[in-house]
Amino acid sequence: MTTFLLVIIYLAFISLGLPDSLLGVAWPVMQSDYGAPLETAGFLFMTIAGGTIISSLASGKILKRFGTGKVTFVSVLMTAGALLGFYFAPSVVWLFVCTIPLGLGAGAVDAGLNDYVATHYKAHHMSWLHCFWGVGATFGPIIMAQFISGQSFWRDGYFAISGIQFALVIILFLTLPLWNRVTKNSNIPFNDDTEDSKAVINDEDAIDVKPLQIKGVKMALVSFLFYCGVESTVGLWGSSFLVNVRELPAAVAAGWVSFYYAGITIGRFITGFITFKVSNLILIRTGQIIALAGAILLFLPLPTNFSLVGFIMIGLGLAPIFPCMLHETPSRFGKKHSQTIMGYQMAVAYTGSTFIPPLIGFIASHSTIGIFPVCIVLFVAAMFLSSEKLNSFLKKKVLLKRNDTSSTAI
Known part of the structure; x- marks a missing residue:
C-alpha cells in the first residue's frame, strides 16, 4: 500500500514537470500566431x-x-484546467488568465508532495522524486515537438498534456482514501540522513543569532538565486536562441531542449546512487564545472551540433546541484535554524526563477537573443564563485574549531 502510494506520488511529480518546459519550446510558434513581442513569454x-x-x-x-x-x-485539477485554457486561449490576455491557476496549482503540489515524502519515506526517495519531475520536463518538449513539427499546431500539444493531467486527476480522486490510511499505518521513520548528524558547524555559534545573521547564509542564497536563474532561463529561452540564432526549425529546437531536461533527469537519477559514496560538496562542485563547460560551448562560435552537446552538459551539470545544496543546509548552518534557512533558500530560488528569465527576455527584445549564452556563462560563474567562497569560509571555520579544541586539550 505504501509502495503503491509512492508510485502515485512519482506520477504526480511527472505531471508537475510536464507543463514547466512547454512555454519555452512552444513560444517561437505561439509568438508568431499571436503577433506578440519576444519578452511576452518572460x-x-x-x-x-x-x-x-x-x-x-x-x-x-x-x-x-x-x-x-x-x-x-x-492542484492537479487546476493545472489541467489551465493547460486546457491555453488550448482555447484566443489572445495573449487569456494566456495570462490561465497562468494564474497554473502557477497556484504547481506551487501547492510541489510543497505538499515534498513535505509528504520527507515525512513518510526514506531520504533517498527525495532525490528520485525530483528525478521524476525531470521525466515530465523532458517529455513535455518531446510531446510538443511532435505537434509543432507538422503544421505548427502548438494548441494540440497543450491539449495532449492537459489530457494526461486530467487522467492523473481521476487517479488521484480514486486514491484519496489511501493517503490517510498510509499516514496512520506508516511505520517508516522520519528522514534519517546521516549528513545531518555529521559535524554541524554552527549550532553552538548560532543559538542567539538570527538566521540571516549567520555567516555564510547570504552566500548560500546567492548560489540558489543563480542556480534557479540558470535552470529556468535555459528552459525558457533555449529554444528561441536555437531558432533565431542557430536557425534551427522550431520542432528541432524543442527536441534539443528536451535533451537538456533529459540531462537533469538522468543526472538526478544517477546522483541518488552516487551520494552513498561521494560527498555533496564534491557533487556540487563537479556539477557547476560541467554546467560552466556546457555554457561555454553555447557561447563559442562552434558548429551547431556543439550547441546540443552544450545543452546536455548544462543539464547534467545542474542535476546534482539543487538537491545537494538543500541537503547540506543542516551541516552548513546547524539544526537549530536549518528549517528557517531552508525556507529562505526556497524563496530566493523561486525569486530567481521568477525574475531572471523575464529580465533576459526584456534585454533580448531590445538587443538580440544572442545574449543568451553570455548570460548563462555569467550566471553559472557567479553561482560557482559564491559556492566556492562559502565552502572556503566553512572550511576555515572547521579548522579554527579544531585548533581551538586541540589547544584546550593541551
Whole structure:
C-alpha cells in the first residue's frame, strides 16, 4: 500500500514537470500566431512563478487543514484546467488568465508532495522524486515537438498534456482514501540522513543569532538565486536562441531542449546512487564545472551540433546541484535554524526563477537573443564563485574549531 502510494506520488511529480518546459519550446510558434513581442513569454513565465510563490507560502496552512491528498488532487485539477485554457486561449490576455491557476496549482503540489515524502519515506526517495519531475520536463518538449513539427499546431500539444493531467486527476480522486490510511499505518521513520548528524558547524555559534545573521547564509542564497536563474532561463529561452540564432526549425529546437531536461533527469537519477559514496560538496562542485563547460560551448562560435552537446552538459551539470545544496543546509548552518534557512533558500530560488528569465527576455527584445549564452556563462560563474567562497569560509571555520579544541586539550 505504501509502495503503491509512492508510485502515485512519482506520477504526480511527472505531471508537475510536464507543463514547466512547454512555454519555452512552444513560444517561437505561439509568438508568431499571436503577433506578440519576444519578452511576452518572460512575463507569462513570471506570472506562473509568482503564483507558485504565493501558493508555496500558503501551502503550510492549507495542507494542515485539508491534507496532502486533497490538496494534490485540487492542484492537479487546476493545472489541467489551465493547460486546457491555453488550448482555447484566443489572445495573449487569456494566456495570462490561465497562468494564474497554473502557477497556484504547481506551487501547492510541489510543497505538499515534498513535505509528504520527507515525512513518510526514506531520504533517498527525495532525490528520485525530483528525478521524476525531470521525466515530465523532458517529455513535455518531446510531446510538443511532435505537434509543432507538422503544421505548427502548438494548441494540440497543450491539449495532449492537459489530457494526461486530467487522467492523473481521476487517479488521484480514486486514491484519496489511501493517503490517510498510509499516514496512520506508516511505520517508516522520519528522514534519517546521516549528513545531518555529521559535524554541524554552527549550532553552538548560532543559538542567539538570527538566521540571516549567520555567516555564510547570504552566500548560500546567492548560489540558489543563480542556480534557479540558470535552470529556468535555459528552459525558457533555449529554444528561441536555437531558432533565431542557430536557425534551427522550431520542432528541432524543442527536441534539443528536451535533451537538456533529459540531462537533469538522468543526472538526478544517477546522483541518488552516487551520494552513498561521494560527498555533496564534491557533487556540487563537479556539477557547476560541467554546467560552466556546457555554457561555454553555447557561447563559442562552434558548429551547431556543439550547441546540443552544450545543452546536455548544462543539464547534467545542474542535476546534482539543487538537491545537494538543500541537503547540506543542516551541516552548513546547524539544526537549530536549518528549517528557517531552508525556507529562505526556497524563496530566493523561486525569486530567481521568477525574475531572471523575464529580465533576459526584456534585454533580448531590445538587443538580440544572442545574449543568451553570455548570460548563462555569467550566471553559472557567479553561482560557482559564491559556492566556492562559502565552502572556503566553512572550511576555515572547521579548522579554527579544531585548533581551538586541540589547544584546550593541551
